[in-house]
Structure formats: C-alpha cells, structure tokens
Amino acid sequence: MNPTDILMHRGWRNDSFWTHPWIYRTFLKRIPVFFDTRALIKSQYWQRTMHDSLAAQKIRRTAEHAAHIPLWENVMRENEIRPEDLSIDSLATLPIISKKTFASLSPEQYCDMRRARQSVYDHTSGSTGRPLNFWFDWMSELRSFAITERIMRSVGTARLPVVYMRSRYRQGFTFRKHIWFFLRGFGSVQYRLRDLLDIGKRLHGKFILYGYTSSVVEVARQLRDAEESMPVAAVMATGENISPTSRALVEETLSSDFRMVYASREAGWLAFECEYKTMHINEEWAYIEIVDSEGKRIPDGEEGRIIVTCFEARAMPLIRYDIGDRGVRNRSTCACKRTLDTLHMSGREAEYIRFSNGYVVSLLDISAAVDSFAGAVQQFQIILRGEADFLIRVIPGPLFDEVLDTLSELLTRTIHPSAQISWEKVESISEAESGKARYFIRETTNTHADI
Numbered sequence: 283m284n285p286t287d288i289l290m291h292r293g294w295r296n297d298s299f300w301t302h303p304w305i306y307r308t309f310l311k312r313i314p315v316f317f318d319t320r321a322l323i324k325s326q327y328w329q330r331t332m333h334d335s336l337a338a339q340k341i342r343r344t345a346e347h348a349a350h351i352p353l354w355e356n357v358m359r360e361n362e363i364r365p366e367d368l369s370i371d372s373l374a375t376l377p378i379i380s381k382k383t384f385a386s387l388s389p390e391q392y393c394d395m396r397r398a399r400q401s402v403y404d405h406t407s408g409s410t411g412r413p414l415n416f417w418f419d420w421m422s423e424l425r426s427f428a429i430t431e432r433i434m435r436s437v438g439t440a441r442l443p444v445v446y447m448r449s450r451y452r453q454g455f456t457f458r459k460h461i462w463f464f465l466r467g468f469g470s471v472q473y474r475l476r477d478l479l480d481i482g483k484r485l486h487g488k489f490i491l492y493g494y495t496s497s498v499v500e501v502a503r504q505l506r507d508a509e510e511s512m513p514v515a516a517v518m519a520t521g522e523n524i525s526p527t528s529r530a531l532v533e534e535t536l537s538s539d540f541r542m543v544y545a546s547r548e549a550g551w552l553a554f555e556c557e558y559k560t561m562h563i564n565e566e567w568a569y570i571e572i573v574d575s576e577g578k579r580i581p582d583g584e585e586g587r588i589i590v591t592c593f594e595a596r597a598m599p600l601i602r603y604d605i606g607d608r609g610v611r612n613r614s615t616c617a618c619k620r621t622l623d624t625l626h627m628s629g630r631e632a633e634y635i636r637f638s639n640g641y642v643v644s645l646l647d648i649s650a651a652v653d654s655f656a657g658a659v660q661q662f663q664i665i666l667r668g669e670a671d672f673l674i675r676v677i678p679g680p681l682f683d684e685v686l687d688t689l690s691e692l693l694t695r696t697i698h699p700s701a702q703i704s705w706e707k708v709e710s711i712s713e714a715e716s717g718k719a720r721y722f723i724r725e726t727t728n729t730h731a732d733i
C-alpha cells in the first residue's frame with residue numbers, strides 16, 4: 283500500500299466513506315486510523331522531495347475544498363489565484379488571516395455549513411485573549427488520531443495508556459486507553475495529587491502523562507516534596523515552553539522522558555519533540571511558514587511569526603492562519619533520521635502571577651477559565667492592578683451578561699479566593715506592535731506579583 287495514497291485519501295481511503303455516520307459512530311473508524319498511522323510512521327523518514335510534493339498536493343486540495351466557501355472564494359478571486367494553481371510558492375501571496383478575521387464574519391462566510399453536521403463545535407482562545415469558535419470535522423478528527431498516535435509511538439512502541447490533565451475534554455486525541463483527569467489549573471495540582479496517584483495505581487503499569495507544561499512541572503514539584511513517585515513512562519506537555527531546569531526536574535522526579543508537543547485546539551497537533559528533543563513539524567498535517575512583521579515569508583533559519591495552513595480542516599479551512607506564536611523553521615539534520623522539518627519555538631513562555639502567600643496562578647489557566655463559556659467574550663485583556671486586584675477588559679459576546687456571575691465565580695476560584703475582579707466592557711482592545719493581541723498587562727509594581 284502506497285503511503286502517499288493513504289495520506290491523500292485516494293482509493294479505498296476515502297473520507298466520505300469513513301466519515302459516514304454509520305461507520306464513523308462505530309469501532310470501524312479504527313480501520314482508517316490504523317492505516318493512516320502506518321503511513322505516517324513511514325513518511326516521517328521520507329526523502330525531502332516527497333514531503334515537498336505531498337505538501338504541494340495537499341495545499342492544492344485544501345484550496346479546492348475551500349474555494350466554494352465565501353471567504354475563500356473572495357480571497358482567491360481578489361488575488362487572482364485559481365485553487366488548482368495554488369502551490370507552496372504562490373501560497374505566500376495570499377493574505378494572512380487571524381482570529382480577528384473570523385470574529386468580523388458570520389460562520390456562513392468561513393464555514394462549509396454542510397459539513398458542520400459532521401463536526402464538533404469547539405472554542406479556544408489559547409494565549410491570545412481572543413476566543414475563536416470553530417468546527418472540527420470528523421475527517422480531520424480521523425487524521426488527528428493517527429497524528430497523535432505517531433507522536434506517542436515516538437516515545438516507545440508499547441501501547442501505554444494516557445492520562446491527560448485538562449479542564450476540558452479534547453477531541454481527536456487518541457484511541458488508546460485514556461483517562462481524562464480534570465484539572466482546572468496548575469494551582470489545583472496540590473489538592474489533586476492523591477487522586478492522580480490513585481489513577482497511577484489503578485492502571486497497574488506505566489502510562490503517558492499529558493498536560494499543560496505548567497501543570498506537569500507542578501506535578502513533578504509536588505511529587506518531589508511529598509517524596510512520592512508515579513509509574514510515568516513519558517511526559518508530553520503542551521501550551522508553554524519549558525526551561526531547562528524545569529525539564530530536568532520533571533525527568534528526574536518522574537524518571538521519564540519529557541517531550542514538548544506543539545498543538546492548538548483549532549489547528550491540531552503541529553509539531554512534536556523526538557527522542558533527541560528536536561521539534562519536528564507534522565508536515566503531512568499542516569504547512570508551516572515563518573513570516574516577518576509585515577507578513578512576508580522569510581527563509582529557513584530566521585525567526586518570525588508562525589503561519590499555519592491546515593490540510594485536513596474541511597468544515598472550517600485554515601489557510602495562512604496566524605496562530606499567534608513565533609519560531610524558526612529549519613531543515614532536519616536530526617540524529618533520529620526523521621526528515622520532517624524542524625521548528626524552534628520562541629513564544630509561549632509560561633507566565634505566572636505570584637501572590638505574597640506563595641500561591642501562584644498561570645495565565646494560561648485564566649485563559650482556559652474564560653474559555654469555559656462559548657459566546658460570552660469576543661476578546662479579553664487582563665490587567666493586574668495590585669496584588670490581587672484584577673481588571674478584565676472585555677469585548678462582550680451575546681451571552682456575556684447572562685454568564686457574568688458564573689464566570690466571575692469561576693475566575694475567582696481559578697485565580698485566588700481573595701482576588702478582586704472587576705470588569706470593563708470596551709469596544710476595542712489595543713494590540714502589541716507585532717499585531718499579537720496583548721492579553722495581559724501588569725500595572726502593579728508590587729514586588730510579590732511578578733513573573
């Protein structure tokens with residue numbers, strides 16, 4: 283079986299067949315995932331020319347699917363590009379879109395509503411302070427299962443179960459045995475450590491621990507202080523970069539391998555660290571470009587904004603999507619022999635707010651709390667005015683007033699019981715010069731409240 287055929291969904295590997303509700307809602311969907319995974323395990327060692335040729339075909343296919351959706355129809359007409367002519371080079375001539383673009387349009391303009399029924403409706407704001415509602419369709423979910431399976435196999439071939447610590451369920455994650463360990467934020471790890479240890483015991487063997495970087499580092503810290511251990515084979519972390527000291531802490535305390543994964547809810551699993559701690563791009567899943575502040579594509583080796591074109595998103599295509607992170611792309615010279623290009627991330631350092639009583643909260647956890655309510659907030663900015671005095675500026679969404687009390691309560695629980703939270707409704711929120719939304723401003727000079 284030719285991996286290119288499988289990765290391009292040709293022949294029997296047909297999307298509309300495998301995502302038919304009669305098939306998709308049964309165990310039968312494991313069949314395409316099995317073959318997708320096999321193809322992906324092979325393709326990570328392909329020659330460079332094969333990656334480029336697959337990317338070229340996928341870019342073209344993505345444009346063809348998007349072409350009948352009003353937003354993309356306009357974009358292609360205005361730029362005088364026919365979808366079938368789109369290439370890796372000409373992709374760079376299309377405009378960059380962002381969460382802001384989607385916020386100014388109605389879903390009918392950027393979604394294939396026929397596919398919305400076979401999709402999961404989800405929302406995210408990540409590290410940008412700008413929530414985005416999106417549709418994750420079954421086709422991309424199928425492929426996403428295989429991508430995560432490849433990432434997990436890079437840790438070892440055994441089919442270890444996964445414990446994932448998050449405040450929300452994650453779509454398209456894994457077919458392996460997995461346990462969702464509810465965690466509101468890294469600050470609650472100390473209260474939930476016993477529960478986590480119990481899960482470890484119940485699994486009777488090693489498992490993979492997955493979570494936000496700040497959460498897994500906190501688990502390691504708490505285990506060290508409690509002189510406890512857990513049978514963790516590998517740690518997969520996402521959301522924020524990790525410092526070498528924290529990486530060493532996790533690896534020593536849990537005696538396991540630590541791997542960063544670059545993922546976002548809307549764009550999926552974009553890159554993963556191999557056994558040599560090199561971050562490889564999932565080139566079969568998405569095309570990643572690096573651009574300068576003006577949006578012009580820059581060569582390998584230079585640092586800039588990360589722009590993503592997702593190959594599998596059909597219900598809501600993402601073409602040249604500004605994900606809000608920065609990094610450097612390079613050709614792989616990695617000892618692991620994977621030929622997938624590499625990505626060095628320069629953004630997304632975890633940011634913490636420390637209180638004088640030693641309590642610490644991570645900004646990503648605050649952002650996740652705001653994300654609990656779809657349609658409540660269009661954009662937000664958190665301003666720290668004093669030790670526990672927060673002003674949250676919001677561009678309200680239609681449901682804001684309705685959920686305000688619940689949201690305030692949830693934020694107080696996430697941040698600190700003594701936190702003072704006030705709200706200010708605004709019509710716009712200023713951006714940083716890079717164009718990235720500034721979702722956190724520290725106004726206080728209080729020495730306790732720093733990073």
Ligand SMILES: [Zn+2]
Nearest residue numbers: 556560616618
């Ligand atoms: Zn490698």
